[in-house]
Amino acid sequence: xxxxxLGARGSAPEETPAIQQTxxxxxxxxxxxxxxxxxxSDGLPLAHDLPPDNHLQTAAMAATAVGLSRRIVETFGHGxxxxxxxxxxxxxxxxxxAGPRAVLAVLAxxxxxxxxxxxxxxxxxxxxxxxxV
Amino acid sequence: MEVVTVKLLVAGPFAAGKxxxxxxxxxxxxxxxxxxxxxxxxxxxxNTTVSMDYGKLTVADDDLHAELLMFGTxxxxxxxxxxxxxxxxxxxxxxxxxxxxxxxxxEARSILDHFxxxxxxxxxxxxxxxxxxxxxxxxxxxxxGLDQDGxxxxxxxxxxxxxxxxxxxxxxxxxxxxxxxVE
Numbered sequence: 001x002x003x004x005x006l007g008a009r010g011s012a013p014e015e016t017p018a019i020q021q022t023x024x025x026x027x028x029x030x031x032x033x034x035x036x037x038x039x040x041s042d043g044l045p046l047a048h049d050l051p052p053d054n055h056l057q058t059a060a061m062a063a064t065a066v067g068l069s070r071r072i073v074e075t076f077g078h079g080x081x082x083x084x085x086x087x088x089x090x091x092x093x094x095x096x097x098a099g100p101r102a103v104l105a106v107l108a109x110x111x112x113x114x115x116x117x118x119x120x121x122x123x124x125x126x127x128x129x130x131x132x133v
Numbered sequence: 134m135e136v137v138t139v140k141l142l143v144a145g146p147f148a149a150g151k152x153x154x155x156x157x158x159x160x161x162x163x164x165x166x167x168x169x170x171x172x173x174x175x176x177x178x179x180n181t182t183v184s185m186d187y188g189k190l191t192v193a194d195d196d197l198h199a200e201l202l203m204f205g206t207x208x209x210x211x212x213x214x215x216x217x218x219x220x221x222x223x224x225x226x227x228x229x230x231x232x233x234x235x236x237x238x239x240e241a242r243s244i245l246d247h248f249x250x251x252x253x254x255x256x257x258x259x260x261x262x263x264x265x266x267x268x269x270x271x272x273x274x275x276x277x278g279l280d281q282d283g284x285x286x287x288x289x290x291x292x293x294x295x296x297x298x299x300x301x302x303x304x305x306x307x308x309x310x311x312x313x314x315v316e
Contacts, residue, residue, distance in 0.1 A: 040168075040171040040172075041168035041169060041171070041183070042168040042169060042170055042171050042172075042181050042183055043168075043183055043209070043211055043212065044171055044172055044211075056211055057211065057214065059211070060183075060209075060211040060212050060214070061214065063168060063183045064166075064183050064184045064207070064212060064214075064215060065184075066183075067166035067167075067168055067182075067183035067184040068166055068183075068184040068185070070166070071164060071165070071166050071184070075164070100169070101169065101171070
């Protein structure tokens, strides 16, 4: 599956190819991942490899999950937000902070190794955060 | 004395003033979830709610003690799943509109239609920035497809007293239905 370009912001930012490469890297290194989304903190897609029919809602949901999680972490004085895991019986959605401007969301099946996923995705999120400074 | 807890939603288009309204009347610091706007709507405002706002207002007199729990929704349609999530168990909702931006009335209509299809709890339409834009409220009511019985309240969301009028109107609508849980 090819990495889709964003459409919602009109023109793609110059960092988009590097972000797409980071997304491919997550796919290559973490097994059982079914989709990766990098969205702006206000819920618009920047780059992803999801089917086009649900990428807008995924971007919005990723921003919602991160926005609420940030607020929860703040409320309890737990420092800066890093990630939130949403686990269902058959799969995960994990959202990571990728700096103040972006969020990284990874969809994975229930068989995914969460430790490995975190290892790969945290590095990717940190890389995206540097790209978007 | 009657003691009631009422869950109110504040819905409405992007930049209508939902977070402002809840902040103006909440007795507690508002739990807000804002992110920087990244698209062309940045020209309208810099920050936007991505998850929810939460505030609380106590209204009390000799006969009634009401705890109003106010939940603000994100405005953009891409967050409509949060409208459904937050409306769980609501007793009523305020549809906040910006009277100075008639171009947003169609969007307000589609939000109202979404909520009316989902729930038949009472609602109040609030027309923000009404003092600087004294257009007749009938144009707004028409755009929203409301007939005579639709309640439209003019307001200034930044003003505590004016914002309180809106939720007081909402509260009366809710109490008149007598569906609120009395503790």
